[in-house]
Amino acid sequence: MVHRHAVTGRRVALTALGALVATGIPAAVAAEPAPAAGPVPSAARTLGADRPSALMLRALERDLRLSPAQASRRLVNEAEAGTRAGRLRNALGERFAGAWLRGTTSQELMVATTDAADVPAIKAEGAKAAVVKKPLADLRAAKQKLDAAAARVSTSETPLWYVDIPANRVVVEAGSKAAAAAFVKAAGLDGKSVSVRITKNRPRLMEDLTGGDAYYIDGTARCSVGFSVTKGEQEGFASAGHCGKPGAKTTGYNQAAQGTFQASTFPGKDMSWVAVSDPWTATPNVKGEGGQTVEITGSVQALVGAAVCRSGSTTGWHCGKVEQHDTSVSYAEGRVDGLTRTTVCAEPGDSGGPYVSGVQAQGVTSGGTGDCTTGGTTFYQPVNPLLSDFGLTLKTAGAETPAPQGNEAQTWAAGRVYEAGVTVTHAGARYQCLQTHQAQGPWAPAGTPALWQRV
8 A cells, every 4th residue: 555654744754554655745560450350349439448548548658668559459459359258258158267368459369268169169259269277267266265265374475366367277476385385275275276486575555536646544644546436425536445444534635624434444355435525526537647637437347468557646657467357465464355466566655546447447556566666566456346345336427327226136227336247137138248347327238239248
């Protein structure tokens, strides 16, 4: 986290809540081949990938070393690939072993299956097939056993574990082989079924109503605003759980009274939300390069390998790629499950800040290793579980999305978070979700083949 600082007048001193603490109060190349025929235009339009901000493109060019044409093509390719991956997930069922992106412009969608007979169907969707031994469900089941073991044994020497989809394996990162072996044994797993990586890196928290702006907690700590949200008529913002506990008071980047933490989960998850008072107003904006803004239009989850950019009150706007979803991290302050690992850098004070893929909200900064001078790894709390757990609605550009009404989970409703693979009914028809997202008002299943497949 990037957050905790003692505030005296207009100066901030470091405190010891997390390893990353902010200091001070802040006053592209020839286009590659287009993807195979499919719902590219529809997906790109639905997710806004065909009209990215100049700030997003410039940061992708800088951090991923792309030309302007490559940056634009990459965003369109990623939007289209997410839909194709969702269709294949639904078609392959229990044989599905994951999907990921490759290539400078994410022009190559890889889809894994446990049955070679599926290869023609995968190729028919314009993807490349990988035939592997373990379905994604089995890998996730093994990872869940590690999660359960972490509740019983110390993970100080095994700070990271996750499903590596391209490698078709579960990975434990540890300080020693002995520590990794003990953790795997405690989970009841065969040592041969888990890969071990020995590393000296230790993730630490980055704590420190435009996403990326600074805010201060009880006058002693600083974090970064994540995404604007609403709950009924109440406006506020999402951030990291380690930034504050329920009841903690916040002031804004200008030190004016701002709001109160309504809910916070940490450890276990790293999520919170703050209800704000007048004159603060929720907006769909995230601060990009040079103080300009990117408008958020939704929360469609990006694939492994996709480009992602982060905004924070210490280091500003930086980009990288998604490495793994559903990663467990054991910080000194406690274990957090379900994080996403990225190659984006961050520093103290950036905690809670937003991650964006194109114009789709992805998550809020939790912690990481390294910095923005030498490079690093960061982890974010995905935004969709945060919205679902706290009953929040993401503030987006365009039409307002109402909070879902009633408990009829099988009936599509704007404002609900839908996981890839779930089935709903709408206007008398059944649809299966292709990509995890919070449903926006204009995104009814019949009109968004990028997100829903009729069954």
